[in-house]
Amino acid sequence: MKKAKLIGSLEYAKYRYPKNHPLKIPRVSLLLRFLEAMELISEDEIIKSRQASMRELLLFHDKDYIETLIEAEKCQCVPNGAREKYNIGSYENPVSYAMFTGSSLATGSTIQAIEEFLKGNVVFNPAGGMHHAFRNKANGFCYINDPAIGIEYLRKRGFKKILYIDLDAHHCDGVQEAFYETHEVFVLSLHQSPQYAFPFKRGYLEEIGEGKGKGFNLNIPLPKGVNDDEFLYALENALNIVKEIIEPEVYLLQLGTDPLLEDYLSKFNLSNIGFLKAFNMVRDCFGEGIYLGGGGYHPYALARAWTLIWCEISKREPMDNLTNKAKELFHSIDFEEFDDVDRSYMFESLKDSYRGGEIRKEVRDIIEKAKALVLNV
Numbered sequence: 007m008k009k010a011k012l013i014g015s016l017e018y019a020k021y022r023y024p025k026n027h028p029l030k031i032p033r034v035s036l037l038l039r040f041l042e043a044m045e046l047i048s049e050d051e052i053i054k055s056r057q058a059s060m061r062e063l064l065l066f067h068d069k070d071y072i073e074t075l076i077e078a079e080k081c082q083c084v085p086n087g088a089r090e091k092y093n094i095g096s097y098e099n100p101v102s103y104a105m106f107t108g109s110s111l112a113t114g115s116t117i118q119a120i121e122e123f124l125k126g127n128v129v130f131n132p133a134g135g136m137h138h139a140f141r142n143k144a145n146g147f148c149y150i151n152d153p154a155i156g157i158e159y160l161r162k163r164g165f166k167k168i169l170y171i172d173l174d175a176h177h178c179d180g181v182q183e184a185f186y187e188t189h190e191v192f193v194l195s196l197h198q199s200p201q202y203a204f205p206f207k208r209g210y211l212e213e214i215g216e217g218k219g220k221g222f223n224l225n226i227p228l229p230k231g232v233n234d235d236e237f238l239y240a241l242e243n244a245l246n247i248v249k250e251i252i253e254p255e256v257y258l259l260q261l262g263t264d265p266l267l268e269d270y271l272s273k274f275n276l277s278n279i280g281f282l283k284a285f286n287m288v289r290d291c292f293g294e295g296i297y298l299g300g301g302g303y304h305p306y307a308l309a310r311a312w313t314l315i316w317c318e319i320s321k322r323e324p325m326d327n328l329t330n331k332a333k334e335l336f337h338s339i340d341f342e343e344f345d346d347v348d349r350s351y352m353f354e355s356l357k358d359s360y361r362g363g364e365i366r367k368e369v370r371d372i373i374e375k376a377k378a379l380v381l382n383v
């Protein structure tokens with residue numbers, strides 16, 4: 007029988023980003039503590055995260071880059087020339103214990119998730135999904151690209167039709183570049199248009215792959231203010247396009263929570279119920295996959311959304327009210343809202359109301375263009 011497993015560790019709390027960084031918030035450790043406070047997980051469902059080995063890291067990254075991450079972390083400084091060469095030591099990708107130890111733990115966890123999945127279990131690695139890192143460069147708060155390493159690991163195990171789906175509010179530029187010229191990996195991403203959002207240079211509809219990979223990359227860049235109905239409309243259509251092109255042997259799903267309305271680093275307006283529906287839409291289409299975390303900068307929104315994902319895979323019907331213990335936990339987190347909106351509902355209930363609405367013409371147009379582009383290769 008399939009068992010639900012969550013790969014995680016409270017240790018992530020030790021490897022945080024610096025105090026002025028959006029990722030300074032507790033994420034995986036908060037999720038674990040929240041699930042416990044809500045009584046929605048049992049000890050035997052947790053697999054403790056392990057570090058990635060150097061061999062695993064080198065499945066995708068260059069050795070000199072990884073060695074520089076290790077060196078920078080050790081001295082807590084930027085080695086000569088590394089700022090320009092590897093894009094570290096900036097506000098975006100600062101020096102901290104997240105840069106190697108934390109990232110390598112998240113990557114080891116993605117390999118663990120894949121191994122558990124191949125044993126027949128249903129697995130979620132909330133620390134994974136660091137989709138921006140390049141082969142030899144940090145990018146967008148990411149140093150080690152665990153999805154790319156996971157995909158290379160699967161290819162080494164003989165998989166030749168791999169699908170990667172990314173629901174994060176930001177385009178997965180690191181993953182796209184890694185597999186842009188191969189037909190063995192199809193990359194699908196729904197995200198804020200790079201016309202107004204990070205990573206700006208990548209994520210346009212016209213980027214459909216090159217060489218053998220032409221037609222195996224699908225970007226759905228969306229306008230600001232996307233609601234649940236629009237996101238689900240775009241996803242359903244995108245999945246239908248993908249199904250016409252490949253029948254994947256396995257897929258990875260990146261579940262960054264920044265498309266949620268509360269997240270202050272994105273301009274989408276999803277509810278966690280819409281997010282959960284998107285998750286189930288992918289599963290209805292391709293069966294169980296390997297589930298990874300991703301971006302997400304609002305700690306309560308993140309913990310609530312990933313809790314719903316966990317309940318879904320572990321076949322639990324969560325109660326809607328937060329327990330007193332869970333409320334206390336949220337109140338103990340050092341986090342301040344950036345705007346003046348009343349978000350006290352997050353301390354009361356687990357589920358948002360569905361945030362549907364009109365499906366704008368520009369969203370429909372993007373889908374029509376995507377069909378024309380990718381299905382005519």
Ligand SMILES: [Zn+2]
Nearest residue numbers: 174175176301
């Ligand atoms: Zn993101």
